[in-house]
Amino acid sequence: MKLQVALDELKLNDAIKLIEDIREYVDIIEIGTPFIIAEGVHAVRKFKELFPEKEILSDEKIMDGGYFEAELGFEAGADYVTVLSVTDNLTIQGCLKSANEQGKKVVADMLCCADLSTRVQELESMGVHILAVHTGADQQAEGRRPIDDLKLMKTLVNKAQVAVAGGINSKTVKDYVALDPDIIIVGSAISNASNPVEEARLIKAALKERV
Numbered sequence: 136m137k138l139q140v141a142l143d144e145l146k147l148n149d150a151i152k153l154i155e156d157i158r159e160y161v162d163i164i165e166i167g168t169p170f171i172i173a174e175g176v177h178a179v180r181k182f183k184e185l186f187p188e189k190e191i192l193s194d195e196k197i198m199d200g201g202y203f204e205a206e207l208g209f210e211a212g213a214d215y216v217t218v219l220s221v222t223d224n225l226t227i228q229g230c231l232k233s234a235n236e237q238g239k240k241v242v243a244d245m246l247c248c249a250d251l252s253t254r255v256q257e258l259e260s261m262g263v264h265i266l267a268v269h270t271g272a273d274q275q276a277e278g279r280r281p282i283d284d285l286k287l288m289k290t291l292v293n294k295a296q297v298a299v300a301g302g303i304n305s306k307t308v309k310d311y312v313a314l315d316p317d318i319i320i321v322g323s324a325i326s327n328a329s330n331p332v333e334e335a336r337l338i339k340a341a342l343k344e345r346v
């Protein structure tokens with residue numbers, strides 16, 4: 136089980152310092168959507184240069200122009216690019232074409248997917264590599280959490296890997312680990328913690344209990 140650390144609302148130098156501090160606990164560095172908007176895919180390139188042993192995810196949340204936009208992330212050094220699951224199949228297929236040409240992976244972010252069971256089948260038949268259950272920041276502000284969607288996802292998925300994101304922290308991570316996703320994504324709990332190193336250490340320790 137991998138720990139993906141999301142860098143969302145940080146400045147470039149603060150984000151680099153955070154990953155330097157928690158390097159030993161991180162498997163995948165996520166260049167988060169607000170970070171990409173602020174810094175561009177140059178941030179992907181920078182993190183791949185500085186942390187070559189880590190996998191990098193470019194959280195572009197692609198909604199159109201699948202091939203071209205995925206290629207931007209992959210050519211900058213991303214190992215994974217995200218596409219929104221609710222978009223057109225043509226866009227998903229464009230992302231997959233780019234990923235498969237480069238030996239990289241596409242993550243479908245299931246944010247706002249109204250019919251998980253139908254869409255999971257369709258995404259798997261197209262060959263999407265990873266399905267990410269996600270409760271977004273605005274939904275979290277209303278008290279929503281991704282645990283029930285993760286439970287449902289685990290009953291639906293056949294071959295894709297499963298990731299989960301949405302307000303997970305060191306106190307709640309065990310509930311997610313128990314459902315055995317392949318990737319647990321944590322952003323604000325680490326970046327906003329009074330002690331980010333300790334928060335990352337506790338979360339990584341919880342993941343290791345399951346392996």
Ligand SMILES: O=C(CO)[C@H](O)[C@H](O)COP(=O)(O)O
Pocket residue numbers: 141142143165167168194269270271272300301302303320321322323324
């Ligand atoms: O993709 C995201 C927001 O769209 C975040 O990166 C993801 O939700 C993880 O952050 P947090 O743990 O703060 O929810």
